[in-house]
Amino acid sequence: MRFATLGPAGSNHELVLERYLAVRGLARADIRLVDAFPTAFEALLAGEVDYVLQCSAHPSHGDCVGRYMHRAFPVDTFIAGSKPLAVLARTEVAVPRRIGLQPATRHYTDLAGYAEQVEEASIVTVAEGLLAGRYDAGICALEVLERHPDRLRLVEDLGPALDVWVLFGRQKLAEALVVWPDAPVTGQFEM
Incomplete structure (x- = not known):
């Protein structure tokens, strides 16, 4: 099959x-x-x-x-x-203003504090973009923080x-x- x-x-x-x-x-x-x-x-x-x-x-x-x-x-x-999801931010960004997200996750949390929302195809590509510096924060799998604790910080734990x-x-x-x-x-x- x-x-x-x-x-x-x-x-x-x-x-x-x-x-x-x-x-x-x-x-x-x-x-x-x-x-x-x-x-x-x-x-x-x-x-x-x-x-x-x-x-x-x-x-x-x-x-x-x-x-x-x-x-x-x-x-x-x-x-x-x-997978458990979270809003993660790059450690060097004190106040994240640009966030990456997969459109289905748009309403999982209040995004009013983000001046720009960048749509991605998946939470995987959100994580890749966040790590590449394309945006300050992203809604992605919490496991990304576990793999990159030196580069990312937890803004909000969203759960699965x-x-x-x-x-x-x-x-x-x-x-x-x-x-x-x-x-x-x-x-x-x-x-």
Whole structure:
């Protein structure tokens, strides 16, 4: 089986796909990392991959659902946390004014103190840009601070984002409602 999701290596998409494949007993499946979701969906339609995993919080999710309707279908969904995230700043910048972020993370914290917000493709490219000095601060994985404690400092610990993930395939499922029968919420209803 071949799965595509958003790269680069080290992205939350790759992390969550690896976790999903392990839970499903498919740890040896092939993973193809792409730079944009239209590339993944076109590969799905061309038969180059069997499935595409996309986070529903990704800015292109709605567009991809609409663009590939009747050709790419949701075949599984689940809830998963991301890597713990943080606002990190370069140690030599006392008051960060320019912040790098992946658009889906824009509302994870108050960005009013940042005069400029620079959008990046992933939290991985945010970390790369921050370390390269392209901006003063960035919303990226907390593990980046652990790898570069001499160059970065913690501004705010955001914790992991808890998101809904959608797996797309070429085979349409039944149009009936598909639910998780033993979802934790079912125990909260009075019968």
